Amino acid sequence: MNTYPKFKVAAVQSAPVLLDLDATVAKTCTLIDEAGANNAKLIAFPEAWIPGYPYWIWMDGPDYGMKYFVEFFKNAVEIPSKAVRDLSEAARRNSMYVCVSVTEREGGSLYLTQLWFAPNGDLIGKHRKNKATSQEKTIWGDGDGSLMPVFDTELGRLGGLQCWEHFIPLNVAAMGGQNEQIHCGSWPVAMWNPDNMFATMQTHAAATYYAVTNQVYYLLASQIWTDEEADRICETDAHRAAMKNGYGMTKIIAPNGRDIGTHLEPDEEGICYADIDLGAYIAGRYIIDTAGTYSTPGFLRLTLDKSVHKAVNIIGEHEQNVITYEEIQYADSIK
DSSP: OOOOOEEEEEEEEEOOOTTOHHHHHHHHHHHHHHHHHTTEEEEEOOTTTBTOOOGGGGTSOHHHHHHHHHHHHHTSBOSSSHHHHHHHHHHHHTTOEEEEEEEEEETTEEEEEEEEEOTTSOEEEEEEOSSOOGGGGGTOOOOOGGGOOEEEETTEEEEEEEGGGGGOHHHHHHHHTTTOOEEEEEOOOEEOBTTBOHHHHHHHHHHHHHHHHHTOEEEEEEEOOOHHHHHHHOOSHHHHHHHTTEEOOOEEEOTTSOEESOOOOTTOOEEEEEEEEGGGHHHHHHHOOTTTTTOOTTTOOOOOOOBOOOSSOOOSBOOOOOBOHHHHHHOTTOO
16 A cells, blocks of 8 residues: 555444344444444444344253244345345445444355445455354354455455454454454443453453554444343343343454544443544554564464355355445345
């Protein structure tokens, strides 16, 4: 890059309309419009934002959650679809890059996927969570290296991971090796109370470590837990107690590890904003470039396999397929 732009970014802290695809997509577009009215050029959404995070997996056994999984499956996002079209139009309407985490349905399986939209409305690519965490394995399948993109844009090199992926050193190295500059980290709620903020602290520690290690601006977007969500999926007092301390933890972190921009209370819905200067990361690269001058490839190195890995494989290099705004608008399979 020969230019290092200055611009505003946005990170969402909010609750989706749980198990309701259409209503959550509508809320997403409203938040994109709000950020656009505040001149943001990039917006990040929380993990599993559409149609919400399957919190029931932490509340009870698998049998309890089956009926909710059926609804979850029916409200997942297909590509292409009306949901994708609406998100595309919102990105285009606001000339904004949008990173939104959704439950994606492909065939008979679900995947936790960050969709990336460009300011012209194109769906430029996606990232699937490489490995679902603990009970999440009952919901989502695995991604692979073909879906760990970093996008070269006029704003800089944009990438993202979801939740516990940030605790895996090889994921951090893989993204740093692609010269990522701005990172969208999608997270659900943090479980904490005034006497025990451990979950919030470990998430913020992971995000800060990521920002400093890869010398990126880190947009941490998170959900909050609401009474409406509890009414939707909690059937006992124990279920409600399991989630009563779920709060937001949204923030924006600079490459030097400092919090920047606006802040929200843990139970507050809204958007955090920050003005960033992409040139600020250069001084940090003077000190550390983990995949370049500060690497030791003679004895420590990582191989990121970008080919597609499926049960039925077509072997070869995989490229992110851009679905243009026009194709999204007029696809025959729009529902």
